[in-house]
Amino acid sequence: MEAASPYAREVALLDRASLARTIVVLAALAVLPFVANAFLLDLANQVLLAVIGSLALMLLTGFAGQISLGTAGLLAAGAYSVGILSHDAGAPVWVTLPAAALVGATLGLVFGLPSLRLRGLYLAISTLGLHFIVVYFGGEYETRQQLATGLTVDPPSVLGFALTSDRGWYFVFLAGACLTLLIVKNLLRSRTGRAWQTLREREVVASAIGIDVQRYKLYAFVVSSTLLALAGALFAYFRSFVSIDAFSLYLTVQYLAMVIIGGMGTVPGAILGAAFVILLPYGIEAFAALLPARVGNMVFALDYAAFGLVMILFLLFEPRGLVGIARRLAAARGKGRP
Amino acid sequence: MSLQLVVNVVVLAAIYALVGVGYVVVYRASRVLNLAHGELMMVGAYLLVGTASLFAGSPVVAVLVAALCGLVMGVIVYVALMRWMTGQTVLAAVLVTIALGILLRGLVVLGFTAQQFYPAAMLGWRNQSIEVASGARISAASAMLLAVTVVVYGALFLFLRFTRLGIQLRATGQNALLAAQRGIGLNAVYAFAWGLSTFTASIAGMLLALDSGAEGQMATIGLKAFPAALVGGLDSFVGAIVGSIIVAMAEIAAIQYVNPLLSDVVPFLVLLVVLAVRPWGLFGSREQLDRV
Numbered sequence: 001m002e003a004a005s006p007y008a009r010e011v012a013l014l015d016r017a018s019l020a021r022t023i024v025v026l027a028a029l030a031v032l033p034f035v036a037n038a039f040l041l042d043l044a045n046q047v048l049l050a051v052i053g054s055l056a057l058m059l060l061t062g063f064a065g066q067i068s069l070g071t072a073g074l075l076a077a078g079a080y081s082v083g084i085l086s087h088d089a090g091a092p093v094w095v096t097l098p099a100a101a102l103v104g105a106t107l108g109l110v111f112g113l114p115s116l117r118l119r120g121l122y123l124a125i126s127t128l129g130l131h132f133i134v135v136y137f138g139g140e141y142e143t144r145q146q147l148a149t150g151l152t153v154d155p156p157s158v159l160g161f162a163l164t165s166d167r168g169w170y171f172v173f174l175a176g177a178c179l180t181l182l183i184v185k186n187l188l189r190s191r192t193g194r195a196w197q198t199l200r201e202r203e204v205v206a207s208a209i210g211i212d213v214q215r216y217k218l219y220a221f222v223v224s225s226t227l228l229a230l231a232g233a234l235f236a237y238f239r240s241f242v243s244i245d246a247f248s249l250y251l252t253v254q255y256l257a258m259v260i261i262g263g264m265g266t267v268p269g270a271i272l273g274a275a276f277v278i279l280l281p282y283g284i285e286a287f288a289a290l291l292p293a294r295v296g297n298m299v300f301a302l303d304y305a306a307f308g309l310v311m312i313l314f315l316l317f318e319p320r321g322l323v324g325i326a327r328r329l330a331a332a333r334g335k336g337r338p
Numbered sequence: 339m340s341l342q343l344v345v346n347v348v349v350l351a352a353i354y355a356l357v358g359v360g361y362v363v364v365y366r367a368s369r370v371l372n373l374a375h376g377e378l379m380m381v382g383a384y385l386l387v388g389t390a391s392l393f394a395g396s397p398v399v400a401v402l403v404a405a406l407c408g409l410v411m412g413v414i415v416y417v418a419l420m421r422w423m424t425g426q427t428v429l430a431a432v433l434v435t436i437a438l439g440i441l442l443r444g445l446v447v448l449g450f451t452a453q454q455f456y457p458a459a460m461l462g463w464r465n466q467s468i469e470v471a472s473g474a475r476i477s478a479a480s481a482m483l484l485a486v487t488v489v490v491y492g493a494l495f496l497f498l499r500f501t502r503l504g505i506q507l508r509a510t511g512q513n514a515l516l517a518a519q520r521g522i523g524l525n526a527v528y529a530f531a532w533g534l535s536t537f538t539a540s541i542a543g544m545l546l547a548l549d550s551g552a553e554g555q556m557a558t559i560g561l562k563a564f565p566a567a568l569v570g571g572l573d574s575f576v577g578a579i580v581g582s583i584i585v586a587m588a589e590i591a592a593i594q595y596v597n598p599l600l601s602d603v604v605p606f607l608v609l610l611v612v613l614a615v616r617p618w619g620l621f622g623s624r625e626q627l628d629r630v
Contacts, residue, residue, distance in 0.1 A: 067429055094552075113603045114614070117613075117617065120428055121428055122617055123370055124429070125371075125568065126610055126613045127611070128606070129609050130610070132602060133603055133606065133610075135479055136599060136600065136602070136603040140599055186622060253436055256436075258435075260433065260548070272419075273498055298451070301444045301445075303444065304440050304441070304443050304444030304447070305440075305448060306444070307441075307445025308439070308443075309437075311433070311436075311437035312434060312437045312438065315423075315437065316419075316422055316423075319426075
């Protein structure tokens with residue numbers, strides 16, 4: 001068999017070596033819910049859900065180079081689409097999910113509009129403003145409906161089967177994460193992905209070689225926002241409860257941290273970062289048990305402090321994130337070999 | 339009634355102006371947007387909680403010591419953290435400040451617990467309500483805040499115009515490379531700018547805490563002061579005052595006539611309008627803006 005051309009290798013979703021690895025990983029992931037206990041299964045669910053969101057943000061910030069502080073607002077928009085539609089209209093899941101996607105796409109267009117005029121810092125700030133507006137509407141809805149804490153969402157049911165078990169959710173999230181991964185990888189290997197990476201590096205160059213900068217910027221915002229809104233919608237069903245308190249700026253920062261800690265501009269980074277950020281509080285909790293009771297009792301404050309510290313350390317010492325560390329380790333091992 | 343509204347606008351504008359000046363000082367000197375400013379202000383309030391228990395008898399000493407600690411805090415933030423971000427992208431620097439803000443939130447709760455503190459009561463100081471005109475009242479702490487804001491802006495104006503360090507700070511902001519070539523120690527100027535920024539923020543935090551207690555939500559006020567600074571133009575002190583007045587008016591009007599829930603949104607609505615129409619702000623300089 002003749003060797004694949006460099007271009008074919010470049011655009012291939014999987015090469016032979018990683019195909020085998022992918023099959024092994026998928027098999028392990030399929031077996032996991034049958035061997036893991038309830039706690040581990042819940043952790044896995046949280047990580048997989050976060051992977052969807054962090055992949056979406058990685059696409060926008062890591063590859064298209066557009067900074068957004070609107071992640072929590074977009075997740076909230078998806079969650080509230082589900083919450084309001086199923087609470088007020090009793091809409092079934094095959095209505096609410098497309099609706100959430102539509103809301104996400106529309107908001108993506110709105111969130112992306114400032115990017116046509118603004119860049120960098122100013123873009124980040126305008127998306128921050130939009131975050132507060134979305135959150136305001138969520139809070140306003142809760143007050144209007146006189147809901148003290150938030151709204152409850154019935155579990156989604158398809159053809160009479162209600163999705164309630166954690167194991168069922170695991171497969172939904174796994175499918176969602178794999179699908180998102182596929183979409184992201186597929187976009188990145190295409191003309192679109194190359195256009196995004198060019199405009200991330202230098203917009204002037206991008207427009208000079210004929211890339212419609214405005215269109216591709218908006219496109220990145222729309223794709224990323226749609227995925228985020230869908231993640232928010234799944235979150236609403238999974239927790240069967242939506243409250244605006246869950247969508248604070250802290251959530252936005254957590255997603256940003258996933259992208260940074262994982263490694264900006266890398267797909268595996270989004271996955272590693274999501275796992276790291278979701279698992280960190282559990283590590284802290286275990287660590288807090290060893291501390292004196294006065295400090296150990298304030299786990300959430302420890303979470304904040306540790307999270308901030310880890311983020312600072314990564315930004316200062318390893319801006320390429322976990323992927324950067326992995327690459328360095330691999331290089332060191334390669335050198336050590338005879 | 340309507341006179342009370344005017345007083346409310348003036349007090350809120352003074353809060354935003356006093357907090358916002360810190361954003362402007364750091365941005366003007368080093369082009370870094372400090373999103374931990376609200377948290378640093380909150381730490382300032384807790385510094386007063388700490389000194390209040392040490393110097394319970396003398397409020398003035400307690401406030402002065404806490405303000406000095408606030409100054410030192412800013413210098414430490416620069417030396418230990420922001421100095422290492424030189425040459426990195428603007429985004430990385432902003433992210434570091436965001437992370438710092440979260441770290442500070444955690445540390446404050448670890449040090450002081452999540453309960454609310456009332457430094458005024460701890461210092462034995464009574465926050466009286468003063469009648470300004472018929473029917474319009476202002477708390478003593480708010481009046482003090484207004485006075486301090488005027489003094490800070492006046493002093494800053496004189497400092498930047500007439501002192502050696504002030505001129506160095508402006509020069510560094512205009513062109514860091516040229517400033518360094520002329521023998522200005524950039525690190526010292528930046529460290530000073532950070533110290534000045536947290537010094538004013540700490541004073542703002544303390545005065546707010548004297549009025550309504552020190553608690554974790556204070557950081558939100560700091561974040562809301564940011565639109566005020568940007569509306570005026572992030573590198574303009576006059577702009578910070580004008581922006582604060584505009585944002586305060588819009589916010590009080592929205593609370594009064596539309597919906598109290600809007601209070602957290604209005605500053606950002608104003609900000610979005612300004613970003614769409616005139617992204618460099620009312621008084622900001624245009625050239626170095628990150629525009630497409």
